[in-house]
Amino acid sequence: MSPVFVMGEALVDEFHDGAVAGGAPFNVARSLSALGAPVRFFSRIGTDDAAGRLVLHSAARFGLAVDDIQRDATRATGRVSVHEDGRGGHRFEIHADAAWDHVEAPAAADAGIVYFGSLAQRAAASRAAIRAAVKRTSGLCFLDLNLRPGTDTPELAAESLMLADWVKLNEDELDRLLGWFEPTLPDLMARFALKHVLVTRGAAGYALYGPGGRLLAGGDGVPQPAYVDSVGAGDAFTAMLLSGLSLGRDLPATLQLANRYAAMICGVRGPLPADPALLIPWREALLALPQESRA
Structure with missing residues (x-):
């Protein structure tokens, strides 16, 4: 198994009917833990505030270790106001100067996969x-x-792309x-030496591109008859993909499972x-996938 290091924001998403723990890296890390992949999560929260307690409680419930979540005595845990449009869409208002804007670099350690995002890089x-x-x-x-x-x-995007082997984004991005x-896309991948680009398309599914911009795999969207919201659906897709990579599972089969997992998340708040x-059946489904072919 390849351990996964996840770095970035841990915060609370404030909906009209209550707050839930969130932040793309935290969502990914909790899913990784629940799916049985080895994961360490690096972030920063307030020393003792309600949002931070919610983050720690949620981490514990999903079996995610909190040893690498730093505490900040002067800044509060991050908050995001989620403005819903009544049609299943939403707009995020991400409040400034949160504890996660001041995360400290972890000590060097062995990681098979490092996940990082662009939002957590907004502060120096x-x-x-x-x-x-x-x-x-x-x-x-x-x-x-x-x-x-x-x-x-463009500057932050370019600097991040130059560090990446894989990149996940949506069609607009x-x-x-x-x-x-x-x-x-082939020119973009060549410019930044990207090995894979994963494009998530919401209800239209996904596409994975490899060297030279060649389409390696794709799938249609999975209907969700009990749709609630799409918050975290892309993070769920990423978490299942990273779990499959970490555990050495067949890539096309992992992507198909990730697509279904993301659709399931659209049915919860x-x-x-x-x-x-x-999430137990999803962990079992992941473990039942065939191993990646080495041929």
Whole structure:
């Protein structure tokens, strides 16, 4: 098994009907833990505030170790106001200068996979810490590109892409990269020496591209008749993919399972189900996948 290091924001998403723990890296780390993949999560929260207690409680419920979650005596745990439009869509208002903006670089350790995002790089301190950790690793570097206001610049995108082997983004984000850097996906991948690009398409499914921009795998969206919201669906897809990579599972089969897992998340409030036991069948399904072919 290849251990996965996840670095970035841990926060609370504040919906009109209550708060849930969130942040893309935290969502990914909790899913990884629940799915049985070896994971360490590096973030920073307030020393003793309600949001931080919610983060720690949620980590414990999903079996995620909190040893690498730093405490900040002067800054509060991050908060995001989720503004829903009544049609299943949402807009995020990410509050500034949170504890996770000041995460400190972890000590060097062996990681098979390092996951990092762009949002956690909005402040100089966390940006430097994340990049230092990524540069030290000899393993696979997986970039989750979230072009949110404040981190949606060509400069930050380019600097992050140069550190990545894999990048996951949505169609809108891909269009922005093609407008900023190169007109075609093969040219974009060549410019930044990317090995794989995963494009998530929401209800339309996903596509995975390999060297030269060649389509390696794709799938249609999975209907969710009991749709609640799409918060965390992309993170769920990423977590299942990383779990499969960590555990050496067949890539096309892992992607298909990730697609179904993301659709399931659209049927719950927030990025993960309230009851972690609901993820047991997904862990069993992952472990039942065939091993990656070495031929």
